Amino acid sequence: xxxxxxxxxxxxxxxxxxxxxxxxxxxxxxxxxxxxxxxxxxxxxxxxxxxxxxxxxxxxxxxxxxxxxxxxxxxxxxxxxxxxxxxxxxxxxxxxxxxxxxxxxxxxxxxxxxxxxxxxxxxxxxxxxxxxxxxxxxxxxxxxxxxxxxxxxxxxxxxxxxxxxxxxxxxxxxxxxxxxxxxxxxxxxxxxxxxxxxxxxxxxxxxxxxxxxxxxxxxxxxxxxxxxxxxxxxxxxxxxxxxxxxxxxxxxxxxxxxxxxxxxxxxxxxxxxxxxxxxxxxxxxxxxxxxxxxxxxxxxxxxxxxxxx
Numbered sequence: 001x002x003x004x005x006x007x008x009x010x011x012x013x014x015x016x017x018x019x020x021x022x023x024x025x026x027x028x029x030x031x032x033x034x035x036x037x038x039x040x041x042x043x044x045x046x047x048x049x050x051x052x053x054x055x056x057x058x059x060x061x062x063x064x065x066x067x068x069x070x071x072x073x074x075x076x077x078x079x080x081x082x083x084x085x086x087x088x089x090x091x092x093x094x095x096x097x098x099x100x101x102x103x104x105x106x107x108x109x110x111x112x113x114x115x116x117x118x119x120x121x122x123x124x125x126x127x128x129x130x131x132x133x134x135x136x137x138x139x140x141x142x143x144x145x146x147x148x149x150x151x152x153x154x155x156x157x158x159x160x161x162x163x164x165x166x167x168x169x170x171x172x173x174x175x176x177x178x179x180x181x182x183x184x185x186x187x188x189x190x191x192x193x194x195x196x197x198x199x200x201x202x203x204x205x206x207x208x209x210x211x212x213x214x215x216x217x218x219x220x221x222x223x224x225x226x227x228x229x230x231x232x233x234x235x236x237x238x239x240x241x242x243x244x245x246x247x248x249x250x251x252x253x254x255x256x257x258x259x260x261x262x263x264x265x266x267x268x269x270x271x272x273x274x275x276x277x278x279x280x281x282x283x284x285x286x287x288x289x290x291x292x293x294x295x296x297x298x299x300x301x302x303x304x305x306x307x308x309x
Contacts (some may be wrong), residue, residue, distance in 0.1 A: 015048045015056035020065065021231050023079060024091060026276040026291050033069040033076035038283035042276070045220060046227070094230070094237055095299040097258060101146065103244035108148035109171040110134065111141050118167075121159070128155045133241045135188030143188055145244055147172050185247040194240055198257040201236055205229055209263040219278065222271035229264045262296035269293045 022042055027034065036057055043053035057077060060066045066077040110129060114122040126139070132151050134142040144151070149172045156168075176184065186192060208225065216222045236257070248254075273293040281288040 015043050015052055016060055018046055019056055021227050025294055030290055032287055033078035035283045036075045038280050041279050095296055097300055103145050107174045108144050109174050110152055112168040113140055114167055124159055137188050182247060182249040185243055189241040195253055197236055198253040201232055201257050202260050205260050209260045212264055212267045216268050216271050219271045219275035222268035223275035226265055226268040226272040233261050266295045266297055269295050
């Protein structure tokens with residue numbers, strides 16, 4: 001039944017990413033540790049072998065996303081506070097229903113000039129700026145709408161070897177000369193590629209959105225569909241610079257993609273939550289009632305991210 005609805009490219013997804021999606025949705029901000037057997041069983045629903053699932057759990061533990069807890073001969077895993085805060089911030093980005101922030105028309109510019117013997121620093125700075133949703137005018141000049149000085153300060157503070165002296169300059173409150181800022185943004189942030197990715201997402205999932213209709217009865221199918229579409233949506237939102245609407249131009253497909261995603265995600269929510277709860281009940285029945293799920297609708301109605309129970 002699931003193969004009929006699940007987009008073909010979703011098969012064989014990375015198990016670590018799957019588990020972070022599952023915990024971020026159904027075990028959001030909970031500090032109770034989960035039995036490793038439950039985590040293995042959850043990943044098993046997505047075709048991950050027991051050995052592969054255990055390896056994924058252990059890798060997430062080594063990265064600090066999970067913390068092992070011993071209880072007799074049983075190993076359990078908890079999501080530590082730092083991971084919960086990181087997941088919570090990420091969840092808020094995923095469920096934003098506007099394409100970008102309000103904008104006062106100003107920019108933050110970061111300019112640097114680093115010699116070849118500082119290549120590692122240059123590469124690290126470039127990657128950090130990209131992850132912080134800066135756009136590249138050229139290799140040594142990056143821009144982001146609004147006041148992003150705190151973001152730049154955080155990046156520089158976290159780098160082990162930061163540019164110094166006249167090698168780096170930061171300009172806050174800059175205004176670009178008169179011209180087509182939409183075209184400028186499209187080139188600096190690669191918006192044509194971002195828009196194409198959103199359109200591919202729509203094409204891939206719109207049939208599923210139509211089929212789920214008012215809901216779905218098969219709980220495990222719902223869990224697979226819902227987790228798969230959120231994994232796709234995560235990737236889109238990670239690559240999207242989330243620019244103010246004024247910089248996107250007409251026809252940017254965010255709203256249509258959001259409608260497709262929210263339809264599939266929200267309508268499969270209750271059944272998917274029950275599937276997660278059923279798996280957990282087998283291994284830790286005392287924890288089953290703590291399972292919950294997000295919806296786009298709840299986010300729209302409450303900025304504090306109310307939980308659906």
